[in-house]
Amino acid sequence: xxQVKQSPQSLIVQKGGIxxxxxxxxxxxxxxxxxxxxxxxxxxxxxxxxRPDVSEKKEGRFTISFNKSAKQFSLxxxxxxxxxxxxxxxxxxxPGNTPLVFGxxxxxxxxx
Amino acid sequence: xxxxSQTPSNKVTEKGKYVELRxxxxxxxxxxxxxxxxxxxxxxxxxxxxxxxxADDSGLPNDRFFAVRPxxxxxxxxxxxTERGDSAVYLCASSAGQGALNYGYTFGxxxxxxxx
Numbered sequence: 001x002x003q004v005k006q007s008p009q010s011l012i013v014q015k016g017g018i019x020x021x022x023x024x025x026x027x028x029x030x031x032x033x034x035x036x037x038x039x040x041x042x043x044x045x046x047x048x049x050x051r052p053d054v055s056e057k058k059e060g061r062f063t064i065s066f067n068k069s070a071k072q073f074s075l076x077x078x079x080x081x082x083x084x085x086x087x088x089x090x091x092x093x094x095p096g097n098t099p100l101v102f103g104x105x106x107x108x109x110x111x112x
Numbered sequence: 113x114x115x116x117s118q119t120p121s122n123k124v125t126e127k128g129k130y131v132e133l134r135x136x137x138x139x140x141x142x143x144x145x146x147x148x149x150x151x152x153x154x155x156x157x158x159x160x161x162x163x164x165x166x167a168d169d170s171g172l173p174n175d176r177f178f179a180v181r182p183x184x185x186x187x188x189x190x191x192x193x194t195e196r197g198d199s200a201v202y203l204c205a206s207s208a209g210q211g212a213l214n215y216g217y218t219f220g221x222x223x224x225x226x227x228x
Contacts, residue, residue: 006154043222046217089155098168100145100217102147102155102156104154
């Protein structure tokens, strides 16, 4: 049973658009929700992360929106660029340094 | 080093052979994680070390998989009697560990294992 469900599987947007990637979880013990970006041939790289005591976090063009009651969180990329084309993974973990569990990923293509 | 280093970057082996995959974490990072990533999927947890000991090995698929971290730094993932289904990218990550303010993992670029 997948602990973090991510959608959509793939996404194509025009340059300047705002892609939105969604994740849902069931385990209410999760207390840390990061997003990772992965380019082909590379390992995932931490992009931005949020804890459940805030509803939104922004870092540059990347924003996480968090809805604790719905057990959902999403990644928004403002003013998307072709260089943002990559696979994005949401993840979650419980307290106590337990390992991250990842979604299946969203392949984003930003076309000029 | 500045990042997590994994060697080799690619490994092709014959079915039934034994392989070792190496991970050199960021200096000072006490926590080390192994994940496996199949094509088009997210990373799947295998095993986690805190220092020298395996704190959680619940993700290892069977007893053909084993990992060690004898001095609390470099780790080796060992796969015996490899099967074609073991083909995947094996990712290693390290973090500052329990109690650190930053939970973030730093991943290596992975070892792409192909069993033929």
